[in-house]
Amino acid sequence: MKKILLLLLIFTNLTLFSAEIDNEFLDDDFASEFEDEFEDEVKIDLDPLSGYNRVMTGFNHSLFTYAVFPVAKIYVYIVPEVVTDSVDNFFENLKYPVRLANNLLQLKFTNSLEETGRFLLNSTVGIVGFFDPAEAWFDLKQHDEDFGQTLGHYGVGGGFHIVLPFFGPSNLRDTASLFVDWQIDPFFYQAGRSYNVLTNSVWESIALKSFEYFNKHSGNIEEYEVLTKDAVDLYPLFKNIYEQKREKEIAQ
Amino acid sequence: MKKLIQKYLTLLSLVMLMSTAAFASDISLITNTMHEKVNSIMVILKNDKLLECEKDTQIGKISEGLFDYSLMSRLSVGKKVWKSATPEQKKEFIEFFQIRMKKSYIDKTHLLSDEKVIVNDAVQVKANRIHLSVLIEGKDKDTNITYKYYRAKNKKWLIYDVDIAGISILKTYRAQFAEVLDGGDIQKLINQLKPTLS
Numbered sequence: 001m002k003k004i005l006l007l008l009l010i011f012t013n014l015t016l017f018s019a020e021i022d023n024e025f026l027d028d029d030f031a032s033e034f035e036d037e038f039e040d041e042v043k044i045d046l047d048p049l050s051g052y053n054r055v056m057t058g059f060n061h062s063l064f065t066y067a068v069f070p071v072a073k074i075y076v077y078i079v080p081e082v083v084t085d086s087v088d089n090f091f092e093n094l095k096y097p098v099r100l101a102n103n104l105l106q107l108k109f110t111n112s113l114e115e116t117g118r119f120l121l122n123s124t125v126g127i128v129g130f131f132d133p134a135e136a137w138f139d140l141k142q143h144d145e146d147f148g149q150t151l152g153h154y155g156v157g158g159g160f161h162i163v164l165p166f167f168g169p170s171n172l173r174d175t176a177s178l179f180v181d182w183q184i185d186p187f188f189y190q191a192g193r194s195y196n197v198l199t200n201s202v203w204e205s206i207a208l209k210s211f212e213y214f215n216k217h218s219g220n221i222e223e224y225e226v227l228t229k230d231a232v233d234l235y236p237l238f239k240n241i242y243e244q245k246r247e248k249e250i251a252q
Numbered sequence: 253m254k255k256l257i258q259k260y261l262t263l264l265s266l267v268m269l270m271s272t273a274a275f276a277s278d279i280s281l282i283t284n285t286m287h288e289k290v291n292s293i294m295v296i297l298k299n300d301k302l303l304e305c306e307k308d309t310q311i312g313k314i315s316e317g318l319f320d321y322s323l324m325s326r327l328s329v330g331k332k333v334w335k336s337a338t339p340e341q342k343k344e345f346i347e348f349f350q351i352r353m354k355k356s357y358i359d360k361t362h363l364l365s366d367e368k369v370i371v372n373d374a375v376q377v378k379a380n381r382i383h384l385s386v387l388i389e390g391k392d393k394d395t396n397i398t399y400k401y402y403r404a405k406n407k408k409w410l411i412y413d414v415d416i417a418g419i420s421i422l423k424t425y426r427a428q429f430a431e432v433l434d435g436g437d438i439q440k441l442i443n444q445l446k447p448t449l450s
Binding site: 237245 | 323330360362363412427428430432
């Protein structure tokens with residue numbers, strides 16, 4: 001019995017001791033432990049459009065810095081935040097069909113119910129969606145889902161990167177998915193479609209979409225400026241942020 | 253014999269308890285330090301009597317000793333590039349990267365001047381990793397910042413990465429550096445990081 005006890009003692013002390021060594025990190029183990037956390041990011045993915053993407057990133061950056069931001073600064077100065085928020089609520093409320101369809105496609109039924117509750121409440125009590133009593137009073141949260149996320153949810157990879165004019169970073173999967181989402185987006189116009197609700201031409205829908213985007217991000221100029229100020233290279237920076245963000249959204 | 257086993261078990265559980273207690277104190281130390289630092293940074297940001305550059309120096313001083321810049325430098329270029337760099341290059345790279353990181357960190361704290369900052373309790377995620385999340389309550393949306401600590405050789409806990417809204421800052425640097433390096437020499441990157449006088 002004593003022998004067993006002694007063995008036990010030696011064994012437990014040994015494990016305690018070896019745990020201590022682990023924490024000391026032998027240099028190579030130590031580095032490789034961190035590499036596991038970051039490895040896949042170092043290699044540059046297949047990027048057939050990198051030439052175009054770089055040009056478009058530069059174009060967007062100049063467009064924002066010299067044309068959009070000066071206007072946005074005036075817009076934010078004149079228009080009270082309550083109004084920009086309400087306008088955003090209005091647009092978001094009408095995108096309910098897109099969110100519902102994609103929540104359902106991913107079998108997220110609780111989220112779909114919550115979305116439906118939000119739409120009914122905000123469209124009526126919230127005065128056609130300008131206000132958000134659903135979240136304020138009932139804590140019903142919006143669950144953003146688009147077709148790109150639905151595909152990602154079922155394991156479809158992003159594919160190569162594509163930078164869109166004005167709207168910025170995207171990838172093959174998400175850009176192609178836009179066309180799917182637009183089919184049920186009330187802002188989108190398609191000639192010959194019997195259910196064009198809010199717009200009468202493609203240009204009108206582009207203008208509305210751009211205004212929505214402008215209104216939503218008009219308050220984020222400072223963040224954009226801080227982010228871009230210390231960039232070593234804008235294109236991989238935006239690209240990486242986009243991919244990390246999408247990965248997180250898909251996992252949710 | 254039974255007594256002996258009992259004694260041994262009590263001793264063992266005592267040892268176990270003490271080791272977890274050590275971690276508990278590490279966690280509260282990290283949480284409290286961050287609390288103090290965030291509070292003093294907020295006081296500086298709200299102080300209208302200070303010039304912007306004075307604020308920057310003071311915030312820089314407060315943030316001293318939190319980050320492991322040499323580890324971050326090493327991770328930002330990846331193992332292969334780091335191994336191929338000469339000691340001088342490594343030293344220079346760490347120096348320039350550190351200047352850039354500090355500046356970027358200070359610039360970002362300026363965005364917080366009108367926000368409410370809540371420091372949550374640190375959480376032990378692995379034996380040698382602690383995550384501390386800080387919530388920035390904005391007017392229309394909240395942003396979560398996660399500081400990732402590891403236990404350094406001297407048993408000190410240091411930050412090696414920061415996630416802002418789920419985006420790893422170190423990963424964004426890695427992506428940018430990989431593009432500049434393009435499988436090549438670290439010197440190109442060092443030249444690009446060299447701080448300009450402007």
